[in-house]
Amino acid sequence: MQLTRARIIQFLSVLIVDAIVLFIVARVAPGFSINSLGSAILIVIAVSVIQAVVWWLFINFFAHLPAILFPILTFLLIGAAVMFFGDRIPGITIDGIGPAIVITIIITVVNAILGAILVLDEDASFDRNVTRKMVQKYGKPNKTDVPGFLFLEIDGLSIDILRRALDEGHMPTLKKWLDSGSHKLMQWETDFTSQTGAMQTGILMGNNDEIPAYRWWDRSVGKMIMSGNPQDAVKIEARLSSGKGLLSDGGASRGNMFSGDATESLFTMSVVTNRKRGRGPGFYTYLFNPFIVARLITRFIIEVIKEWFEAAQQRGRHKRGSADDKYIVSARNPAYAGLRAFMGPLLQDLTTYTVISDVLRGVPAIYALYAGYDDLAHFAGMSSPEAFESLHETDRYFARIERALPDAPRPYHVIVLSDHGQSLGPTFKGAYGVSLEELVKGLVSGDAKIFAALDTNEAWDNLNAVLSDSTQDNTRTAGVIKRALASKTQDGAVAIGPDRDAKEADPEKHKLEDANVAVFGSGSTGLIYFTSAKERMTYEQIQDAHPDLLLGLLNHPGVGFIIVKSETNGTMVMTKGGINYVDVGTVEGFHDPLAPFGPNAALHIKRESSFVNCPDIIVNTKFDPQTQELAGFENQVSHHGGLGGPQNRPFVLYPATLPYDGTPVIWATGVYKLLYGWREQAQAPKPNGSAPTAQPKVS
Numbered sequence: 001m002q003l004t005r006a007r008i009i010q011f012l013s014v015l016i017v018d019a020i021v022l023f024i025v026a027r028v029a030p031g032f033s034i035n036s037l038g039s040a041i042l043i044v045i046a047v048s049v050i051q052a053v054v055w056w057l058f059i060n061f062f063a064h065l066p067a068i069l070f071p072i073l074t075f076l077l078i079g080a081a082v083m084f085f086g087d088r089i090p091g092i093t094i095d096g097i098g099p100a101i102v103i104t105i106i107i108t109v110v111n112a113i114l115g116a117i118l119v120l121d122e123d124a125s126f127d128r129n130v131t132r133k134m135v136q137k138y139g140k141p142n143k144t145d146v147p148g149f150l151f152l153e154i155d156g157l158s159i160d161i162l163r164r165a166l167d168e169g170h171m172p173t174l175k176k177w178l179d180s181g182s183h184k185l186m187q188w189e190t191d192f193t194s195q196t197g198a199m200q201t202g203i204l205m206g207n208n209d210e211i212p213a214y215r216w217w218d219r220s221v222g223k224m225i226m227s228g229n230p231q232d233a234v235k236i237e238a239r240l241s242s243g244k245g246l247l248s249d250g251g252a253s254r255g256n257m258f259s260g261d262a263t264e265s266l267f268t269m270s271v272v273t274n275r276k277r278g279r280g281p282g283f284y285t286y287l288f289n290p291f292i293v294a295r296l297i298t299r300f301i302i303e304v305i306k307e308w309f310e311a312a313q314q315r316g317r318h319k320r321g322s323a324d325d326k327y328i329v330s331a332r333n334p335a336y337a338g339l340r341a342f343m344g345p346l347l348q349d350l351t352t353y354t355v356i357s358d359v360l361r362g363v364p365a366i367y368a369l370y371a372g373y374d375d376l377a378h379f380a381g382m383s384s385p386e387a388f389e390s391l392h393e394t395d396r397y398f399a400r401i402e403r404a405l406p407d408a409p410r411p412y413h414v415i416v417l418s419d420h421g422q423s424l425g426p427t428f429k430g431a432y433g434v435s436l437e438e439l440v441k442g443l444v445s446g447d448a449k450i451f452a453a454l455d456t457n458e459a460w461d462n463l464n465a466v467l468s469d470s471t472q473d474n475t476r477t478a479g480v481i482k483r484a485l486a487s488k489t490q491d492g493a494v495a496i497g498p499d500r501d502a503k504e505a506d507p508e509k510h511k512l513e514d515a516n517v518a519v520f521g522s523g524s525t526g527l528i529y530f531t532s533a534k535e536r537m538t539y540e541q542i543q544d545a546h547p548d549l550l551l552g553l554l555n556h557p558g559v560g561f562i563i564v565k566s567e568t569n570g571t572m573v574m575t576k577g578g579i580n581y582v583d584v585g586t587v588e589g590f591h592d593p594l595a596p597f598g599p600n601a602a603l604h605i606k607r608e609s610s611f612v613n614c615p616d617i618i619v620n621t622k623f624d625p626q627t628q629e630l631a632g633f634e635n636q637v638s639h640h641g642g643l644g645g646p647q648n649r650p651f652v653l654y655p656a657t658l659p660y661d662g663t664p665v666i667w668a669t670g671v672y673k674l675l676y677g678w679r680e681q682a683q684a685p686k687p688n689g690s691a692p693t694a695q696p697k698v699s
Contacts, residue, residue, distance in 0.1 A: 014111060018044040021110050022103065031099030032092070039091035043082075046089065047107050050081040078104050109298045141409040142362045147682050148412045150359065150401070151246070151367040151675065153256075154394055155196060156374025158421020158646035159187045161382055161391075162653075170388045171395040173402065174416060174653060184656050188665035190420050190648045192604040194640045195522060196257055196374075197227025197236075199419035199650075202668020204247065204260030204367065206676065207240040210611050213522040213641065215453060217529040218613055219536075224453070224512060224520075225613075227257060233270040246676055249683075251365035252358050255351045260367060266354055267347070296346055303341035308334060310386045324384070327426045331635040332379040340379075344372040344390065352397045359401065362409040365679060370394050374422070382422040382638040382646070413682070415675065416653040419668070422638035423524065423645030425629040428621060432558040436526045436619065436633045437519050443552040444517060445545065451512040451531075454521035454633050521633035523641025526619035537616040539566040550574070553619060558631055560644070561593035563605060563618035571609040573602075582606050596625040597643045600666055604643065607667075620644070654678075 019040035026034040034040045054077050082100035086092050094100050154162075162185075166175045177183040191198055195214045202208035215226040225232045237258050245261030247253055253262035258270045265271045311332050317325040351368050358366045373394060377387045398416070405412055429435045434442075437452035444450070512518065512531075520527040530537050530545075542550060542564065553559050554576050561575045570583030578589025582602040594601040608614060623630040623644035632639030640647035652671065654660065658678050665671055 015041060015044055018107050018110050022106060025106060029099075029102065031096065032086075032094045032103060035091035039089055042089045043086055043092055043103065044107060046085050047078075047082060047104055050078055050085070051104075053081070054078055075101055108295060111295075113298060113302060141360065143409040144362065146364075146410060148359075148362060148408075148410050149365045149675075149679050149682070150355070150412050150414045151365070152355075152398060152401070152414065152416045153367065153369045154373055154391070154416065154418050155369055155371040156377055156382075156420060156422050156640065157391070157418040157651070158382070158649050159185070159418075159651035160421065160646040160649060161387075162418075162651055164383065165388055165391045168388070170392045173395045173399040177653070181656060183653050184660075185651060185653050186660065186665070187649055187651055188671055189598075189600060189667070190650060191667050192608040192643060193522065193525070194420040194642065194647045195227075196419055199668045200257045200369075201236065201240055203417075203419060203671045203675070204253070204256065204258050205237065205240045205245050206242065206669060206672040208668055209240070210613060211236070212608060212611050212614050213520060213525065213527055215520050215522070216527060216613050216615070217518050217520075217531055219534055220612075222531070224518070228269060230269055230272050233257065237270040244676070246672060246679070247365050247367055249365075250363065251367070252363045254354050254358070254366065254368040255347065255371070256367060256369045262365075262367070264363070267351070296349060299345035299349070300341045303344050304337040307337035307340045307386075310380070311337075314380065314384070314386075325381070327381065327424070327430075327637045329379060329427060329430075329635050329637055332637075336379060340372075340376055343375045344393065348372050348394070348397060352400055355401055356404045359404050359408045359412060364410075364683060370397065377422055377638050378636040380637065382424060413655045413658060413678070415655070417671070418650035420640050420650050421646040421648065422640050423628060423630055423647040424638050425524070425621075425631045427635055428558055428631045428633050431631045432556070436521060439553070439556060440517065440519050440528060440549070443546065443549045445548065448517050448546075449515040450517045450519060451515035452519040452521075454519070454635075520615075521641075523632050523634060523636075523639035523647070524621045524623075524630045524644055525642030526621075526633050527615035528617040528619065530616050533616070536565060536612075536614055539564040539569075539572060542616060550617070553617070558622055560620045560622040560630070562620070563609060564616070565609060565614075571606060573605055582609070596623055597648075601643060603666070618642075 019037055022044065023034050023037055023040040026032055026040075034043070054074055057077065076097070079097040079101040082103055083094050083097050086094045086100060086103070094103070162171075162174075165171045166178070169175075174183075178185060191202065191208065193211065193213050197214045198208045198211040201211060211227065214228070215224055217223075218225045225236075227233060227236065241261055243261055245251075245259070247260035247262035249263075251260065251262045251264075253259040253265040253268045253271075255267045256265075256269070259265045259268050262268070311334075314325050314328060314332070318328045348370055351370065355366060355368045373387060373390045376390050377384070380386045402414070405414075425431075429438075435452075436454060437450060441448075441450050516530065516532050518527075518529040518531050520529075530542075533541075537545075539550070550562065550564065553562050554574060561573050563571065563573050565571050569581050571581075573580040573582060573593045575591060575593035577591030578587060578593060580587045580592055580594050580602065582594075582605050585602070594605070608618070620642045621631040621633070621644075628645040630639065630644045632641075652665070652674070659681075660674070665674055
């Protein structure tokens with residue numbers, strides 16, 4: 001790291017603040033005393049030196065020990081060293097190893113807080129001094145000129161918001177790449193169902209057939225399927241895998257919903273119960289050392305407090321009529337702060353440590369998901385100040401990874417992409433006073449029993465993936481975690497949260513079994529199933545059974561269009577002013593329902609309608625082409641899941657050295673073909689058996 005004047009000032013500031021805090025705490029805390037600020041400065045310096053020595057000891061002697069022993073040993077070693085040397089500093093008295101450990105924890109916590117306030121990147125030192133040395137000693141890097149591929153996904157970021165973030169200085173690392181000419185930016189177009197379950201299967205597996213939404217009704221087995229449910233995700237991946245996923249042949253999946261046929265997977269929902277699938281070297285246990293844990297816990301607490309403060313600020317702006325905060329949701333409550341803190345500093349820190357280790361080992365292909373922005377944007381708004389703050393933090397993670405690339409044993413192509421965007425708008429119920437469940441209930445005939453699942457929060461899926469992975473090792477630590485989560489574990493996978501916890505899911509399952517109409521929400525899209533039907537009901541059958549339903553939906557001011565399939569006319573997209581017969585390509589009436597959604601809208605709907613488990617009725621909320629807004633059926637401020645606005649406009653930021661002829665990329669499978677083609681071209685052996693031509697070290 002370059003020793004600039006600013007860096008020196010930051011270092012001295014941290015040193016002085018550490019010393020002042022320690023000096024004050026010593027006045028009230030039992031077990032140790034500090035008589036002067038100068039003595040406090042000396043003990044802070046001593047702790048820093050001791051930590052560096054302990055890292056060296058760990059790397060060279062302790063790394064292969066069981067994970068549970070490392071935090072114990074480091075606490076004891078550091079405590080003993082601080083106690084021994086601290087007592088020899090004039091003006092300092094330490095009564096035993098316990099107070100010495102407290103001193104170390106105080107300094108670690110204060111450094112974490114200052115790092116967040118002063119935007120310091122203290123992790124860079126850790127990456128250099130620990131991660132790199134761990135990989136060199138135990139990772140067995142494979143040095144080669146064949147380029148590797150690093151795919152970094154920012155979940156839920158549209159190209160529209162990315163461009164604004166670049167222009168306003170929120171993402172300086174990505175802007176530097178674009179301004180230097182090393183990278184180019186392109187837009188692609190999502191499938192009809194613009195959500196992670198379908199987009200990641202398309203991008204990573206090369207196939208996302210029969211995934212009509214995040215959750216859907218499977219007529220063949222008579223049950224609800226949810227992409228983020230580990231048991232369902234395992235079956236989905238098994239069905240879609242061809243063995244030629246984006247990460248096949250030695251790749252690594254980090255934090256994703258699906259693995260892309262990766263050789264190693266960590267925090268990946270579709271393989272958390274597969275013990276045969278590798279997760280990476282055992283030295284990843286260094287993440288459980290007391291410094292990283294203390295740092296993560298501190299950042300977690302800071303993020304919780306920050307969320308409470310920022311949520312209160314947003315409510316205040318909303319009451320004052322701020323145009324940027326005209327929509328707020330009850331789901332952004334005090335409890336949400338914990339999920340935000342998990343999705344931000346906790347999960348993304350762990351992912352970054354792991355990615356850097358992968359890069360330094362020379363893994364041929366790595367795909368890592370950064371989901372903090374998507375989760376926060378749902379509840380705060382996709383262009384809120386806190387959402388842009390989240391993007392700035394993500395950019396800092398990418399800068400950390402970039403700094404590690406020169407030490408990698410192979411050159412890397414770094415590709416940043418998103419799986420979908422988000423579109424702003426009110427909740428459907430907030431805008432129109434009725435939920436989709438209530439609307440359908442008032443329109444169906446007879447004694448129909450309705451089951452509704454209208455809220456989706458994928459953060460619970462990420463949390464469950466981390467917890468599930470933590471129980472899979474044959475270590476004492478994993479055993480402790482497994483026993484603690486036994487009541488929340490099913491078939492080897494931890495399941496907590498709405499629609500996931502078995503205790504909560506069982507009553508809901510019985511409600512679904514008793515119902516004959518299922519209503520699901522997927523952002524701006526509603527899915528209506530008649531669960532007793534073994535095949536998709538036709539327009540004619542629905543009209544006969546429920547004569548008020550389709551007309552009532554079409555006449556509702558919040559419904560943009562509905563999709564049904566006719567026995568005689570095929571797939572029909574209907575709105576109050578016209579019908580688009582997408583199978584034959586004709587429009588009747590004075591208004592084409594698909595006119596606001598671009599030239600490929602009919603193509604998207606035709607494919608969606610071809611799925612065996614396509615809903616009997618699909619409802620898309622009303623879209624305003626001028627404001628690019630539409631309502632969502634879930635309790636969120638920004639939405640994705642159907643057609644309309646930035647949600648359908650994700651991006652790929654790719655090295656300029658990679659070939660792309662400008663052909664529009666349609667659907668997630670189109671992204672797979674592009675990315676897999678690049679990887680195949682760069683890494684496949686040449687016909688004469690020679691290796692591919694070496695590429696620039698960092699691109």
